[in-house]
Amino acid sequence: MSAMSSKWDRRSVLRAGAGLAALGSLAACGGNNGRSGGGGSGKNLVQYFHAYGETGTEQAIKRYAKAYDGANVTTQWITGSDFESKLFATLLTENAPDVFEFHPQIQLVRSGQVEPLDDLIAPVKDDFNPADITSHTVDGKIYGVRMIDDPQFFFYRKSLLEKAGVEPPTTLDELIEAAAKLTTGKVKGAFLGNDLHAVISPMIWSAGADTLDEKNGIAYHTEGVKEGLKKLRTLFTSGDLLLDAPADYWDPSALNQGLTAIQFCGMWAMPAMQQALGDDIGIFPFPRVTDAGKQSVYNGGWSMFVNAKGRHVDLAKEYVKWLWIDQKNYQEDWALSYGFHIPPRTSLAGSADKLKTGLPAEGVRLFNEFGHFDNIGWTQSMITAMEDVFADCVRKDGDPEAALDKADKTVNRELKKLFG
Structure with a gap:
């Protein structure tokens, strides 16, 4: 393939x-x-x-x-x-x-x-x-x-992690630390996609939250999600994250071509990675954000x-x-x-x-x-609102509480139209 x-x-x-x-x-x-x-x-x-x-x-x-x-x-x-x-x-x-x-x-x-x-x-x-x-x-x-x-998860080069003395991360803090140890002159420690949109829902789940609850109400506005936004901001500004890759997260080329040691991607790319890298590949879920959270796979x-x-x-x-x-x-x-x-x-x-x-x-x-799995009630307007939160808080160092408050207005308006 x-x-x-x-x-x-x-x-x-x-x-x-x-x-x-x-x-x-x-x-x-x-x-x-x-x-x-x-x-x-x-x-x-x-x-x-x-x-x-x-x-x-x-x-x-x-x-x-x-x-x-x-x-x-x-x-x-x-x-x-x-x-x-x-x-x-x-x-x-x-x-x-x-x-x-x-x-x-x-x-x-x-x-x-x-x-x-x-x-x-x-x-x-x-x-x-x-x-x-x-x-x-x-x-x-x-x-x-x-x-x-x-399913989507992190792929990693086993040999690079072994050389750096790094174990596959199970927490977001460990991922940040691993990215720093794995970054060299030509290789960045991690790649989460060019716009970071692919990791929004996994981060929410790994923070112990959800997009919507069983009654179709807001479930993402939690302390754990705010903490996750702050931690991703730390990773984004660390210099250890691959940014503006030639292809986005769904394409395995960032890992296959040695641009990064860890890449968020989908199971669809597994044959291409195996063809390029042989057995030098491992996978792990999106790491736990807080003690109340749990690893997640979108x-x-x-x-x-x-x-x-x-x-x-x-x-x-x-x-x-x-x-x-x-x-x-x-x-x-x-x-x-x-x-x-x-x-x-x-x-x-x-x-x-x-x-x-x-x-x-x-x-x-x-x-x-x-x-x-997807919640059929989580609409494009809601998704865009959460993408704006990431852009504000991760890329621009905005205040997570203020950004989530703004998203709440959009999401609640949509929920009212859909569910009354």
């Missing part, structure tokens, strides 16, 4: 979905990239995917689509950093896709944009990771079928949704059922042949030989022990 080369930010795409009505119309992008035949039915469907960085992914998706006899499925494989804007703008036009991949966002449900898929999932519901079901459920209905789970991933406002809703549901419910061979291929992802189907995850030993097995263990 080659290194990932897509120039899009996984974190920003992961958190999109707000302000659909504000987006202007946009013509559908790309060419006719699906199967060229008639699918045996003369019916047509369009599916949208962002351009994965792993080699072979585009060919795989088109191969699956070509094997479907119920319709002629055209794939729009959207490259660049604007997958989010192209997807949501096109959803407002007559060129809207019938099915598309994205992440659970309550705005999609509230606007009636996505179709509930309970009837598809019900027969196999017990075979899905329960957290994947919960993260896609609103008012008792399930929206979207999870395709892959993507679980990202992608899901398939049916456009409820599309022209062929029933046909689209049939296709989604065929590919992402019935065809377990394709589901396994998608999760394990082009990068390492954890299949959301527990039967597939349990039988996946590639995840049973070595570093992948350790990734699965950390995922099971420390994993956190």
Whole structure:
């Protein structure tokens, strides 16, 4: 597998979905990239995917689509950093896709944009990771079928830590100390991503807090989170943090090319790192921020949704059922042949030989022990508010209490609109 080369930010795409009505119309992008035949039915469907960085992914998706006899499925494989804007703008036009991949966002449900898929999932519901079901459920209905789970943690060069006499950090203080010891003239101690957005939620969880509580109220405004912001400010200004890397956190090149000794990244990059570095790789969760906190692993991933406002809703549901419910061979291929992802189907995850030993097995263990999933009610406006907190407190040395107070106003306004 080659290194990932897509120039899009996984974190920003992961958190999109707000302000659909504000987006202007946009013509559908790309060419006719699906199967060229008639699918045996003369019916047509369009599916949208962002351009994965792993080699072979585009060919795989088109191969699956070509094997479907119920319709002629055209794939729009959207490259660049604007997958989010192209997807949501096109959803407002007559060129809207019938099915598309994205992440659970309550705005999609509230606007009636996505179709509930309970009837598809019900027969196999017990075979899905329960957290994947919960993260896609609103008012008792399930929206979207999870395709892959993507745990994220810190990767490190074993040889560099051993040479510096450093153990894998279990606390944020230890990470700061390790970064200092590991920094040399050409190598920075740690890389958390160029904009730090990828570590926001893990830091909150590792501080013993959460984004929202079970009653959809603010749960991030705690003393532990304020302490975490101060500690990250210390790391940011230490000179031991890699800043402005050629590629962001989702690309393994910072670690592979020797720019850093420790990098926050996702399990998807594990094969590329192993190809470049062999066995000289270890992983650890986001460290505990305070004594009240616990190490954490953020679980990202992608899901398939049916456009409820599309022209062929029933046909689209049939296709989604065929590919992402019935065809377990394709589901396994998608999760394990082009990068390492954890299949959301527990039967597939349990039988996946590639995840049973070595570093992948350790990734699965950390995922099971420390994993956190998205809260479907944590909207883009809320995420942006927390990104502003990080920009103010970590990059600019602002006061954490004042910054969190400001975020509270935005989050509470959003919560009131969504939940009353």
